[in-house]
Amino acid sequence: MLTYFIQRLVYVVPVSLGVSVFCFLLVHIAPGDPLTAVMPIDATAEQQAAMRAAYGFDKPLPVQFLVWLGNALTGDLGNSIATGRPVAGEVMRAVGNTLILAFAASLIGFSLGILFGFVAGYFKDTPVDRAVTALSITGVSVPNYWLGIVLVVIFSVTLGWLPSTGAGPGGSSAWKWDVEHLRFIILPAVTLSVVPMGIVARTVRALVGDILSQDFVTALAAKGMGRAGILRHVMRNVAPTTLSVVGLQLGYLLGGSILIETVFNWPGTGFLLSNAIFQRDLPLLQGTILVLALFFVFVNLLVDLVQPLVDPRIKRG
Amino acid sequence: MRETLLEISGLNVRFSGARTVHAVNDLSLSLDTGEVLTILGESGSGKSVTLKALLRLLPEKRTAIGGSMKLDGIDVMGLKGRALSDYRGKTVSMIFQEPALALDPVYTIGDQIAEAVRRHTGASRAQAMDVALDMLKRVRIPSAEQRLRNYPHEMSGGMRQRAMVALALACRPRLLLADEPTTALDATVQIQVLLLLRELQKEFGMSIIFVTHDIGVAVEISDRIAVMYAGNIVEEGSAAEIIRDPRHPYTRGLLAANLHDAERGSRLEAIPGSPPPLATKPDHCSFAPRCPHVTPACLKALPPVFRPGPRRRVACVLGERAFTTAQQVPVHEAAQ
Numbered sequence: 001m002l003t004y005f006i007q008r009l010v011y012v013v014p015v016s017l018g019v020s021v022f023c024f025l026l027v028h029i030a031p032g033d034p035l036t037a038v039m040p041i042d043a044t045a046e047q048q049a050a051m052r053a054a055y056g057f058d059k060p061l062p063v064q065f066l067v068w069l070g071n072a073l074t075g076d077l078g079n080s081i082a083t084g085r086p087v088a089g090e091v092m093r094a095v096g097n098t099l100i101l102a103f104a105a106s107l108i109g110f111s112l113g114i115l116f117g118f119v120a121g122y123f124k125d126t127p128v129d130r131a132v133t134a135l136s137i138t139g140v141s142v143p144n145y146w147l148g149i150v151l152v153v154i155f156s157v158t159l160g161w162l163p164s165t166g167a168g169p170g171g172s173s174a175w176k177w178d179v180e181h182l183r184f185i186i187l188p189a190v191t192l193s194v195v196p197m198g199i200v201a202r203t204v205r206a207l208v209g210d211i212l213s214q215d216f217v218t219a220l221a222a223k224g225m226g227r228a229g230i231l232r233h234v235m236r237n238v239a240p241t242t243l244s245v246v247g248l249q250l251g252y253l254l255g256g257s258i259l260i261e262t263v264f265n266w267p268g269t270g271f272l273l274s275n276a277i278f279q280r281d282l283p284l285l286q287g288t289i290l291v292l293a294l295f296f297v298f299v300n301l302l303v304d305l306v307q308p309l310v311d312p313r314i315k316r317g
Numbered sequence: 318m319r320e321t322l323l324e325i326s327g328l329n330v331r332f333s334g335a336r337t338v339h340a341v342n343d344l345s346l347s348l349d350t351g352e353v354l355t356i357l358g359e360s361g362s363g364k365s366v367t368l369k370a371l372l373r374l375l376p377e378k379r380t381a382i383g384g385s386m387k388l389d390g391i392d393v394m395g396l397k398g399r400a401l402s403d404y405r406g407k408t409v410s411m412i413f414q415e416p417a418l419a420l421d422p423v424y425t426i427g428d429q430i431a432e433a434v435r436r437h438t439g440a441s442r443a444q445a446m447d448v449a450l451d452m453l454k455r456v457r458i459p460s461a462e463q464r465l466r467n468y469p470h471e472m473s474g475g476m477r478q479r480a481m482v483a484l485a486l487a488c489r490p491r492l493l494l495a496d497e498p499t500t501a502l503d504a505t506v507q508i509q510v511l512l513l514l515r516e517l518q519k520e521f522g523m524s525i526i527f528v529t530h531d532i533g534v535a536v537e538i539s540d541r542i543a544v545m546y547a548g549n550i551v552e553e554g555s556a557a558e559i560i561r562d563p564r565h566p567y568t569r570g571l572l573a574a575n576l577h578d579a580e581r582g583s584r585l586e587a588i589p590g591s592p593p594p595l596a597t598k599p600d601h602c603s604f605a606p607r608c609p610h611v612t613p614a615c616l617k618a619l620p621p622v623f624r625p626g627p628r629r630r631v632a633c634v635l636g637e638r639a640f641t642t643a644q645q646v647p648v649h650e651a652a653q
Contacts, residue, residue, distance in 0.1 A: 224406030
């Protein structure tokens with residue numbers, strides 16, 4: 001068991017390194033010069049060269065990478081070209097906001113998804129199952145930014161029940177878990193939760209149906225287990241795969257959604273990313289992508305570490 | 318001193334759905350306390366369905382089931398809800414063909430046995446674990462204390478089947494149903510499990526209904542053999558009677574198809590054709606299309622049942638003649 005944990009932890013190092021190389025290159029492969037966006041059009045060649053040197057763009061790529069990586073390891077992701085502020089601070093603030101949104105969305109999406117999936121799988125091929133399946137397919141298929149806009153039209157514009165944009169009455173600066181703030185999170189969280197809910201529901205439905213058709217369920221009935229007892233076995237069997245699907249979805253949610261955060265003006269990582277892209281703010285873009293990718297790696301690590309606790313078939317020791 | 322434990326009469330099982338199958342047709346059978354009966358037959362003859370019907374494990378929605386089953390004074394057909402699950406595992410329990418599939422992969426062996434014990438006796442977790450340990454020792458699983466904490470995938474096939482036996486017998490059932498429990502095992506392990514079952518059966522004084530298509534296994538374990546074809550019993554008798562003096566053409570075919578006496582290089586005797594699809598309930602002898610002794614009467618009505626001795630029966634028009642002229646029955650005599 002311990003070796004398994006250590007092994008998983010060690011794997012994170014090369015994966016993270018690969019991720020950082022990729023983040024770095026991705027941004028440099030993309031066409032367009034970051035400096036032209038911020039420099040005045042009539043800047044002289046010397047001024048441009050000076051700017052380049054200031055940001056280190058004049059050095060060869062590998063050197064740039066090592067410098068960037070070295071700084072990143074000390075928590076310094078450089079300064080934003082657009083605002084001049086440290087990238088690390090900007091990203092962390094955005095990550096905080098995205099985490100709040102992701103937490104709310106996963107709470108809604110995963111609990112409903114698991115519940116719906118279970119009910120549909122248990123009552124397979126009944127009207128209940130068909131209703132849930134239709135709902136989850138719709139959830140996965142509907143473009144969620146469109147759904148977001150529709151929800152805004154209904155609940156904010158027409159009914160006036162909920163605020164349409166922003167992350168709180170006093171702007172994005174200070175999130176609090178109170179009713180005033182929660183009102184702001186309902187619409188984006190619901191919108192964001194629809195896709196993971198659909199995916200989780202469909203996965204759980206298939207799993208439950210599969211488990212119920214297995215011999216050991218008959219064997220459980222044969223030894224006198226009642227409905228509740230059998231259901232408990234089914235849950236334990238469904239848990240491992242559900243956990244990995246949920247982990248994957250959580251990774252996506254933590255990445256923030258560019259579209260939804262834009263629709264709702266939610267000051268998270270997605271919002272930050274779209275700004276960085278439009279402004280060709282290289283350091284900001286790199287930093288944000290790196291942090292998000294590392295988040296993904298971290299969530300997967302977490303799932304890997306929890307997995308053997310729920311599934312004894314994963315090799316121990 | 319015979320004491321009847323189980324009395325099945327006129328059991329009918331019909332599956333509906335995409336395809337209708339009359340899986341069991343007017344089956345009657347009785348079993349004594351402490352007796353081991355083997356139901357012998359090929360795939361699709363309704364052996365396993367009969368066992369499952371006895372535990373009422375067939376899916377209710379797609380199954381029409383008729384007839385009566387009385388076990389130890391219990392009307393099995395009338396059981397519902399809590400009474401039904403009390404009966405399952407306590408009065409009758411079952412072991413399955415594939416122990417790897419019949420055990421829950423994410424629960425330890427100990428937990429799975431203890432769960433059944435707690436369900437039926439209301440024992441505490443610790444007490445139930447003690448029972449589980451005792452059972453694992455009785456089925457001779459080495460280092461039982463450790464095996465208690467093992468998951469099914471950490472055990473060999475033979476070991477898993479022993480664990481399954483331990484689970485099935487933990488609540489001391491009156492009747493054990495064994496659905497081809499040795500089919501998935503190596504030959505050597507097969508014998509061990511059979512001997513173990515025989516021993517435990519004597520020790521606990523329970524009855525066993527053993528289902529198999531392997532005549533060797535049937536002879537090894539049983540007091541009586543019932544040969545099943547197309548959802549009904551075509552011949553029944555003591556193990557010795559069936560082996561030494563088979564009367565039904567199907568039983569003879571089965572015995573002839575057995576490998577044991579085959580000479581190297583000689584062709585194996587096989588029964589031509591395949592079992593009927595049973596889309597409709599048989600109104601004549603189901604074996605007639607494959608029978609070497611078929612007569613016009615075979616195709617007109619269900620065969621009469623001859624009972625030449627106590628607990629001996631044959632369902633065949635040749636029955637009477639077969640008993641008088643034991644050996645040679647003219648082939649296709651009537652057809653020509």
